[in-house]
Amino acid sequence: MKLKILKNELNESIQHVSKAVSSRTTIPILSGIKIDANASGITLTASDTDISIQSFIPTEKDGSHIIQLETQGSVVLPAKFFVEIIKKLPDDEVEIEVKDQFQTWIRSGKSEIHMIGLDPEEYPLLPQLEQNETFTVQSDLLKSMIRQTLFCVSTNESTPILTGVQWQMAEGKLKLIATDRHRLATRQAQIPDVEQLQFKNIVISGKNLNELNKILPDQNEPVQIVVAESQVLFKIDTNLFYTRILDGLYPDTSKIIPQSFKTEMVISTKSLLNAVDRAYLLSREEKTNIVRLVAEESGLVEISSSQTELGKIKEEIETESYSGEAFKISFNSKYMLDALKAMDCEKIHIGFTGAMSPIVLKPSDHVELVYVILPYRTTG
Amino acid sequence: MKLKILKNELNESIQHVSKAVSSRTTIPILSGIKIDANASGITLTASDTDISIQSFIPTEKDGSHIIQLETQGSVVLPAKFFVEIIKKLPDDEVEIEVKDQFQTWIRSGKSEIHMIGLDPEEYPLLPQLEQNETFTVQSDLLKSMIRQTLFCVSTNESTPILTGVQWQMAEGKLKLIATDRHRLATRQAQIPDVEQLQFKNIVISGKNLNELNKILPDQNEPVQIVVAESQVLFKIDTNLFYTRILDGLYPDTSKIIPQSFKTEMVISTKSLLNAVDRAYLLSREEKTNIVRLVAEESGLVEISSSQTELGKIKEEIETESYSGEAFKISFNSKYMLDALKAMDCEKIHIGFTGAMSPIVLKPSDHVELVYVILPYRTTG
Structure with a gap:
């Protein structure tokens, strides 16, 4: 693998995927970020098994060249050092060259960095999701729905299911519910083209939704959401955010909200x-x-x-x-x-x-x- | 004591003196801020015995009324609550009324607060300093001299004297020195009208200088400095900042700096x-x-x-x-x-x-x- 890439584009993608890198992983390969380069662009992947984030940088964007590819290939680079050094490089362009045994050279201006890379074959594959249950929400709506419910999740790990936010879909409406037994938040919104779609017990950890919210753009963009057996995938522009669904049954909260008042x-x-x-x-x-x-x-x-x-x-x-x-x-x-x-x-x-x-x-x-x-x- | 005062002026002075309030004091009265009100204005005092800060708010400033005094008096109010509630009061004006047994009422807009005040007679008096050794430094110069030396003090409490910055005055120059044995900083500057002044072993805790730097104004104002037996006093506009001088002899660092180089x-x-x-x-x-x-x-x-x-x-x-x-x-x-x-x-x-x-x-x-x-x- 050998290529040149614009620093700012690389840095932006690295900042996105870095949110999935755990500092305390027991699987050494997951302390790295995987880079795959081919003619269409480069893909960065990071995962802590609970969330996985993938970011694609195209070779060309809006007619201007972002990447000059010399030879394609893959490598896993140590995440913490890679994340911090790229943003501090002196020049606008970065050269990445992977040689024998995944020994990697990064050059920018008069800086030369030699990184000990790892074998990308050892990196776990991302889940392949069935794309049956798919819908689209605008990012600003999604962001506010998450923000308005997230703070009500329980921080008590003894009832893990309550540390998540419940996602329900019925009659064309998406509904988010969070409770810590002392308070409850529900937020729902009409979603276009989802009349056929119905689910009830999709619970996503509050911690993961907090990371998702950092990646969701402030400007309004469509976010495609794929709900599968044990994972939910959020497709945001050229970024993919995978999160595990929490095991267990979320309590029925439909009777909690009083409907008439004194x-x-x-x-x-x-x-x-x-x-x-x-x-x-x-x-x-x-x-x-x-x-x-x-x-x-x-x-x-x-x-x-x-x-x-x-x-x-x-x-x-x-x-x-x-x-x-x-x-x-x-x-x-x-x-x-x-x-x-x-x-x-x-x-x-x-x-x-x-x-x-x-x-x-x-x-x-x-x-x-x-x-x-x-x-x-x-x-x- | 009964008076009305503009909230912003009161708040600014409270923020200054609050830097001397320790959250872990063993002397209960020092967990409070002392307020003295008379015809000329009100004086706020806070102290943790290591540093003491006094701030004076005049009844009139630049021709406009800041305080309307009804009856003079003194009280000590619980610092933490007082500091936070004043800045959150709804109205631009605050009424403070002290009744029997230092029971205090604070009113602003439709908020009414009752605070349990303490007897100001129990509050320790600030040191009376001899004003013999006095000089004046511009606040921006003082601020940068402190900033450029402060980070070199030792954080190791086993040699307390090195946790301070040494202040020397000789031949019309003020010199600040800090070292943690691994590195050393010295910064000196010519000071006007100090030819007669000479001192060598004035050492002020880095922690205290850090608090002083927060109070020193960014705009350029003269700061009068009084060096006494065991205290240094900084007079900044209507604020007084007292700090204790550290006990012990600062090591001689004059031989450490090489004068010729290879x-x-x-x-x-x-x-x-x-x-x-x-x-x-x-x-x-x-x-x-x-x-x-x-x-x-x-x-x-x-x-x-x-x-x-x-x-x-x-x-x-x-x-x-x-x-x-x-x-x-x-x-x-x-x-x-x-x-x-x-x-x-x-x-x-x-x-x-x-x-x-x-x-x-x-x-x-x-x-x-x-x-x-x-x-x-x-x-x-």
Whole structure:
């Protein structure tokens, strides 16, 4: 293998695949990045067996040459050193030459690097997926659906299935669900051309979705998603992102969200967020993060918290609209803050069914997003 | 005590003094910030006994009212909560009212906070310094003198005196010296009106100077420095920064810097920095950070490093000027990078006296800055 390639294009692909390299792998070959070069371009592959990322750099793009191939071939190079050295090379062009026994020379400007490469035949093959269940989502929608649910996954490894986000498809709608037993997020969206498609128990680790979100472009591009037996593949431009599906059955959460309320209000997201944020400063000193909400029938809401050694804080907010009984409820302010920050809307609708029953938050502009937060059972 | 104050002015002063609050103090009253209010303004004080910071907010500034005082008084408020809540208050104005037993109410917009205050009589008094040894340095000069020496202090607490920077004054020049036994930095500058002033063993903890540098303004302002028996006081606008002087005798470093060289070169700072930075990527995998420099009499310099499992890297740089013998030397690339990054000049002068002797780096434009790096004793 011998070729010249533009540094920035190579670096961009390396940064993508590097997210799949584990620093603590027990399989030595996986501490490397695989490079395959042929006439059409070069393909970079990295994997930690849980996620695998492949990035293709074409020989030509938009009519300009990116790669000058002299001889084709493959090699596996040590990931950490390769990732860091390429971005620091002095020249805009990089020459890569693989000689006997995968000894590799990288040249750029007056820098010459000799890397001890590994045999690409030892590198595991990526899964071949059946392309039956395939659909397309725009990257900005996908990115926000992931962002709005991801933070609700459990961090407790004793129930591994809850560390993932459940993906459901039914009646033309994609739905993402996450819960850690104390709070729940659901976000759904209409997807074009998926009437035939139906799945229910596709659960993807929150950690992997976090890595996926780093690769998803901010500008709007179609992302093709292939759901297979034990893997999901995301095709983003010339990048492929494979993630394992978590084993186990996700609990049925369809009954958790109350549908009718004793009290309902519409309130400014920012006013509530700021008031809860200030009350949080005191509540976290007690480790419990307990903040109290007291609503009067007139529609006035008081947010408060207290801490024995420091003092107390309280604040009044006027609601935009209010119907139902006066009531009191206590909740974990951290959970409330996470939800309010992810709402992306000016006003929210909150529904209550009682001091011991779940609080339900929705954007008031009807985006199909729902948060449920369980209250604290406090006395008095 | 009862007053109203503009939030931003209060917040700015709080951020300054908060740098002296320790999160792990054994003296409960020091976990608070002391507030003294009278007709001229309010004074905030914080201390961890090692450093103390005082910030004064005048009632009026540039003709506009900052404080409306109703009744004067003092209180100590819990620092962490106070620091964070003030910047998050909803309104531009903050009301502070201290009632019986130092119970304090803070009001802003529709937020009301009740803080459990402490008795200000229990707060230790700041040291009264004799103002005999006083001089003035411009803040940008002081800031760069500290930045260019600070990173060379020792982090090893077994020789406490070396965790500080030595300040010397003689013949109208202020000189800062720092060393961790492997490298040394000295930076001096002419100071106006200090001909009479002389001191030698003023050593200030690197940690404290780091906090001082955060308070020193970026825009150029005079900083008055008072050197007393066991404390140094920095007066910056309306802020006072007190630091303890470290006990013990700083070693004599005057003989360490070689004055004549076998080989001397002038080289581009950026070229050398980038080449060493690339070689560092490999060298750090060996934990030793060893990088090798080989110079030919022609003036060509080769920077290289190697790591058994990964490979090797080498790079050539042409010097701007070169005189003396060809030679080889090995050094800790981390130390070299730290020095090169702090140089602030396009070209540097490097002097060598032998493979086992200190390397001497100076800016080529004669700023009075010198770095000394001890070489590695390698075989072959």
